[in-house]
Amino acid sequence: MKWPALLRKLRRPSGRTPLAGHLDRFERRVVAGWAADTSDFSRPVQVVLVVDGMPAAMTGASALRPDLTSAGIGEGRHAYEFAIPNLSLRGARQVETFALRMETAKELGLADEAGALRRGLDAARFAQMATRGGGRILRLGTRAVPARRDVARRDHERSAPGPVAFLDICDLLAVLEERALVTGIQRVVSGLILTSLSQSSRLPAFEFCAPAEDGEIVVLPGEGLRRLVGKALSGTAAQAELSADVAAIRDEGRRAIFRPGDRYVITGAYWIIPDYAPTLLGIRARGVRICAYIHDLIPFTAGRFVDAASLAEVRERGMEVFSLCDFFLTNSSFVERQLGCFLSTETGRRPPARVVPLPHELPRGPHMAQVDAVPAHPRPYVLCVSTLEGRKNHLLLFDVWAALLRKYGAEAVPDLVLVGHWGWGIAEFRDLCRVTGFLAGRIVVKHDLGDGELLALYRGCLFTAFPSFVEGWGMPVGESLAAGKLCVASKSSSIPEVGGDFCDYIDPCDPLSAFEVFERAIFDPSHRRDRERAIAAAFRPRSWDETTFSFHEAVEALAEDSAASVEKVPLLKADIAYSLENLPGDVLRPWSHKVARLALAEGWHGLESWGAWSSRPEAKLRFFTDEAPGEELVVTLRLVPPPGLDEARLRLESGGMQEEARLRGAAPQEIRLGARVEKGGEVELTLLSDPRDLCADGLRDLHVGLAAFSFSRVRDI
The missing domain is CATH 2.60.40 (Immunoglobulin-like)
Structure with missing residues (x-):
């Protein structure tokens, strides 16, 4: 429409x-x-x-x-x-x-x-x-509903005899299926793709991959990815073209073959896939080390800046991924410190992590060729590059520019050029812009710019502004300095790591003192010249090559270091009732209880408010305990019959033991069976439903449901 x-x-x-x-x-x-x-x-x-x-x-x-x-x-x-x-x-x-x-x-x-x-x-x-x-x-x-296309997918042929790093870029593909430009985290992933492919002969073995529609991990073609990312960064391709390119790349992909010791790295937004945990559990069970590159912890540490409608879900998905990672990379020391404290507090574990700082420059490639042909902005301007959302603090810029206009008049004050899409939590700023005519035209909003156009704006501005309340890194600060331009930047979170001594810093909560900093940067040309000379003389921009080599080196080093100490996930304790409820407002139940959801190993739909339905007649529950191998247990399952059935039959199996059961009526029922701890503390239960006992709700086949479970040692009963 x-x-x-x-x-x-x-x-x-x-x-x-x-x-x-x-x-x-x-x-x-x-x-x-x-x-x-x-x-x-x-x-x-x-x-x-x-x-x-x-x-x-x-x-x-x-x-x-x-x-x-x-x-x-x-x-x-x-x-x-x-x-x-x-x-x-x-x-x-x-x-x-x-x-x-x-x-x-x-x-x-x-x-x-x-x-x-x-x-x-x-x-x-x-x-x-x-x-x-x-x-x-x-x-x-x-x-x-289109006819389902079955892709005849072949196995990927491994080119290296040793371990391979599989770099998951599913978030980038998901974004390019919906919009024509990449920003933020997906821009980082794009740069990593381009540089890794161009330097592949000098890097440890790697492949780019993503989960396919059928749940398999698919290795993606490098040349197709190179063309796709180049189009996305250029800003010249239509969204329909990019979406078609993504579909073609997925179809051309080959089934990943994992070996023990391989690495699987989530390079971007870990919350993008709703059923990521079962995928990662399956990979982990094959002896593959799991890593996530963490770009920020804003959903956990500054939730007021995240859309409330999705905050709880993002947090839950994040906790699942964090629990399954053997090691982490972070983009800044600030995020590394936050991650360590957060995991120690919430999960009781602190896996190894290494900082891989992001580059200061824009991704390089043929998509930058048009930079010299970009027409100049007609007036002097200050540039601010970021999504237009509450966290980025555009209200401070509005207040400062309004005060500048009152003091100096419209002709003396430069334009404020904002580059970014409108986001959420920005209604007050939008309203102020609307009623003031965008401060009589002195605020100019641009979007859908390619990297060449963006670089031209950096080079042509007086200086840049970045007053954000909180970041994981702060890419526009580095991009400004790499273009030789002063940045007036917030002194919060990770931003001073990016700008070092080359920015003029402000308190993002104090527009009055910020006014003085902006006033000097605008009306004191000698100050700008001095800062630009200092940048030219001493600032050493980190390149995409440096970041990419550091990324791959860190993955290899941490994978080797963590190989000797593989954590058991989920590690559960006897005599605790583990509920599988998934309630958005459930913030008081500790993660040590919620982690039991990771025991839903195979054959389950996603969690609902009460628990989860099995998706096929055979479903597996798998968890670990510190009990010795051979220890006999009694497992209690709180099961829910398929809706609409008077009776459901099933068989439960574990460690050579089995139990027949019938579920009658609609109410949840408790079923007990014997189990035995296997090697490594593993406990596995198989739920076998009669294939005829199911409810099809249009989207899913619903077999038996599981609401909660617990286990006890036989000798303690």
Whole structure:
């Protein structure tokens, strides 16, 4: 839907409902769009995913989407997304999404009193509900389910006899499927790709990879990645072209073959994949060392700067990944100190970590060729490069520029050029810009610039500004210095590591003292010249080559150091009831209890508020204990029958012991069976359901559910 049409719809909603929205995207494993109550944008709206007429899932339309913000749709927090489980939609013909309020869903019987979608509703029943709902339910869109393409994937041929570092770039691919430019963490991953490929003959063995739709890890073609990243950084490719390139690269990928001693490195955003933990557990079980390159801990240490709709989920995914890592890389000493303290406090462990600082320069390559052809900005200007969001502190810049205009007048004050997309938590700044005409035109916002255009802006500015409250690194500070320009920067978090003695620092919480620093930088040309001469004489920009070599060297060194002390994950204790509840507001239960979710080793859907459903007739529960091999245990499982069945049959097996069980009714039931501790303290249980005892909810096959478990030593009973 084009934005003008969308805005017309918002101005003139139908006479029957104030609800508006759209199903924007259905591809791979995602159904996404937006929904809002136009009579009151603050009122929450629910979205139901319907497959062939059957309601399959429900979620809130509350995630931030910058294009909604730009279109004036509330504050932009009206996006929804359904992650389609692997191998789902078998035989389905179409998907639809519907918007409604939670009170409507409960009144119609679509949701229970807790707000959860009722399971087992058929197409006829939902059709009746939709009719009864009248104007209170809005169909957002319909999409046909494409025929599933089975890619004949061959095994990857290893070129090195020794260990290989598999570098996971799934977050970059996910971003390029949705937008045409990369920023922040994905820019770092892009630079790492380009430089690693250009220096591959001088580096330890590595491959770039990503999880495929079927859960396998796929090694990606280097030349295809080089072309893809070059297009993304140039800013000249359309999003549809990049999305097609990503699909082609995925199809060309080959199945990764892991060996004990290999390394698997998460290079970017660890929270991007909803079911990452089972993938990492499977890799770890093959003797592969797991590493994550941590770019910041802002979701854990400064949560007020993260979109509240996704904060809890990001934290939970982060804790799962952190628990499975054998070692870490960080982009700054600041993040390394934070990570060590955080892990020690929250998990009781402190795996080895090494700092690999980011470069100061922009990624190099053919995409930079057009830099000299970029037209100059028509007036003198100060440049600020960052996403426009609350954490970046643009309000301070607004206050400073307003004060400068009052004191010196419009002709004497340079423009403030902001380069970045609109993000979240920026409503007050947007409102101020709107009512003041962007300070009578002195604030200029640019976006969708390629690296060549960005470098031209760096070179042409008076100086740059970076007043952020908190960072993991602060790439624009280094990019400014690498271009020979002074940066007036915040003195918080990691930023002084980037700028050293070459920045003029400000307190991000004190706009009055910041005014004096900006005033001098603007109206004292000799000060700027002195600072630029100091930068030219003594600043040594770190190159992408340096960062890339340090990255690969650190992976190899830490993998070797950690090989002798492999941690058991999850390591659980006897006589503790481990609940698999996954409640967003559950902040008091320690991670030592929540870590039990990592025992869901094979054949499980993602966690829900009460626990998890098994996704196939055979599901495995695997954990570790400090008990000696051969120790006999009694394991208690709190099981939930498939919805809608009067009875479900299953067999439980562990260490040669087995137990037959029947689950009757809908209530959870406790089943006990004997188990034995194996070598290394491992305990494995297999749940075998009758394949006929399942509930299909349109998206998933639901077999038996697991809500909690515990174990005790037989000799203590």
